[in-house]
Amino acid sequence: MKIALFGYGKMGKMIERTALGRGHVISTKVDIGTTNIDFSDMDVAIDFSTPDAALGNISSCLEHGIPIISGTTGWLKDYDKVVDLCHKKNGAFIYASNFSLGVNIFFELNAYLGKMMRNVNEYKITLEETHHTQKLDAPSGTAITLAQGIIENTDYLDWKLNGNGEKTIPITSKRIDAVPGTHTVSYHSEVDSIEIQHTAHNREGFALGAVIAAEWILGKKGIFSMKDVLNLG
Missing domain, CATH: 3.30.360.10 (Dihydrodipicolinate Reductase; domain 2)
Incomplete structure (x- = not known):
């Protein structure tokens, strides 16, 4: 699976290590200053960026038909916009305040x-x-x-x-x-x-949950949560 990382700070780097350990490829890394993004070279995106960047990152992925997982907090005033766009584009999206x-x-x-x-x-x-x-x-x-x-x-x-x-x-x-x-x-x-x-005890649980969510969402359409990923009813 080709994963794009939106946000390449501590969490992004930990997600990278976790994903590589599970046999995936990090095809794209988007961070501050990144301008050219090849959406054709990704199967799924994981966003752990900043509150200011999250809406643009998520929207761009949905516009290009890329399922996206977001763990960025502080942007939820715009959550309904993402829901509307996801439905409009028949896309796939998971937001979780915590992926552990x-x-x-x-x-x-x-x-x-x-x-x-x-x-x-x-x-x-x-x-x-x-x-x-x-x-x-x-x-x-x-x-x-x-x-x-x-x-x-x-x-x-x-x-x-x-x-x-x-x-x-x-x-x-x-x-x-x-x-x-x-x-x-x-x-x-x-x-x-x-x-x-x-x-x-560390951030590895957050990274693992995000990668598991990315694996789960492939081939699905709609708005989901970690309750869906973990089948918690």
Whole structure:
């Protein structure tokens, strides 16, 4: 499989190593300053670029009939535009705030816990995420996905970074050198606390999940998620 990498930073290089190890070819590397892109020399694209570049990268691939996987966060105000373009071009697209296989299982666990706690009003929910200092956005896309999973299954209405409110999930973001990513969802009451946590030991899990998603999407048409890739229902 010929893979194009949009974004050739730390994640792009790790995806390259993972893809090569699984027998694929990196046919194209697109980074800041790249002008000429040969869309005929790629089977699938993986985008881990920047919030400013993501929409253009994804749109260009869909325009040229290239299925694309995106793990870039911070651009989702334009997500509906991508959905419309994908349908218009009969293309294939996967966005995930986190491609780690473990994190996507954690998403399902988080939603299930939310359903269990829906009518237990004694608990207040908080969410904390910690990442390396080079992460550009806060809160993380993963934290937002976790918050949305809670909102969909409880009577909470929204989330807010460093905020509070009766029906608002407060998210705390910390930036510490060399932390790949830790997410903690906590339910606190006066008598006890319940916590679920996912801790990434390195970024290799993110890269592996992205390559697996790229392998999975070949030959498919539509908008998908990691739930589809992992058959999580």
